[in-house]
Amino acid sequence: MAVYGDRKKLFHSEEDIETYFPVLKVIFQSLDDNAPLISESKQLGKVANSNKMVAESAKGLSVNLNVSGYSIHENRPGQAYDQSYRTVGSIYVKKPVYHWGGLKAKSRIAELSAEYGVKKTNAIKSNLISQIKSEFMELVLLNFQLKLAKDALSLSEQNEEDLIKRKELGFATELMVSQATIEKLEQSIKIAEFNRLLISKKAYFKHDTGYYNEIVIDIPEKFESFYNKHEFGKRIPQLVGSISSENLEELKSQISIEKENVKIADSNLKPKVNLVGGFYQDQIDLPNKADSVRRNNLLIGVEANWALWDSSYTKGMKSLALAKKRQFEIQLESNTKRLRLEMNSLQAQMFNLAKQIDIARQLVSTANNRFEKSQLEFDINQITYVSYFSSKLDLSKARLSLIQTVFSYFQVKEKYEFHLQYPK
Secondary structure, three states, X not given: XXXXXXXXXXXXXXXXXXXXXXXXXXXXXXXHHHOHHHHHHHHHHHHHHHHHHHHHHOOOOEEEEEEEEEEEEEOOOOOOOEEEEEEEEEEEEEEEEEOOOHHHHHHHHHHHHHHHHHHHHHHHHHHHHHXXXXXXXXXHHHHHHHHHHHHXXXXXXXXXXXXXXXXXXXXXXXXXXXXXXXXXXHHHXXXXXXXXXXXXXXXXXXXXXXXXXXXXXXXXXXXXXXXXXXXXXOOOOOOOOOOOOHHHHHHHHHHHHHHHHHXXXXXXXXXXXXXXXXXXXXXXXXXXXXXXXXXXXXXXEEEEEOOOOOOOHHHHXXXXXXXXXXXXXXXXXXXXXXXXHHHHHHHHHXXXXXXXXXXXXXHHHHHHHHHHHHHHHHHOOOOOHHHHHHHHHHHHHHHHHHHHHHHHHHHHHHHHHHHHOOOO
């Protein structure tokens, strides 16, 4: 099974569009280096890791150094006015010992954010792969429509020429010729529009993928053979395991964060114990002398800080965390049910599209038989060019409808599979 962005394929490889268009595999393998969205998502991880580093630092050792210089002017009773210079230095060390889980909770919040950042980055890549497949199928379909439009234009031109000749022989009217000319011009307009859309969508595709090499979007014979014979809808995984989405994973992360915020609030009005140490200098006067002496002092001990009252701030923070936690839990329950309903809908769509593909195949077969008979009858002048032209267009429309339905099946399958194997 192919794996892109840590995403395992649940469906048979025959139902992967990249099996028939290998250029997609090349594009997927280069997404990390080329796709702008992936480059942007990588920064999410860096931001989360930086926040984690900041939170972890609160539990660590902090060291402060202070050096001061003073010019001191003293007016001592019974003595001359004295002026002296003094420099004082100190170094202070602090290490949190016990904060009732508050610092650990802050660190855990940063860790949860980092974990979610990794999941989100993987999900962005998987979503981008699905988007690229969809965009690529649109390009293939547009290119196929353009070819059919060009074929139809060629038939329109031949029809116009045939009617002009028949008009000269008295077998057609000026109105019939005018109608043929209108159909030819309308077909030319369609071709121009298909060209415009193809150029525009190619530009967006190149930007999204960062892949600027030429891509082949002609439908290969291998793919034609596949969609004409493959049994669609036979290997659709059932909803027996867990499903997820970016929204659900974010809600789970937020619930865990609010649990930690409750711990932080609980710790606010409890005594915080820190290990402290320091070295500092001071200067004192000597007894019965005008001189002073500088002292070096070393301090080592335990510090306890206890916030006794904060005007309901802690109570409010805890109440807010509990309320947000419950809000996220309700949203998670509701969105999980909604996602399961969506998955059931996607599954039903795949079964329905599989049936539509079978019907579309029958339509192609019928249209092809009609075209072959029309061609034989036209060759022996039993039908007009208009009838032959009509049978050719109907065959083209039937082939286009079949490919559109197959691509719709692929796109629905991608969404279904994505939620079944959401990046963990």
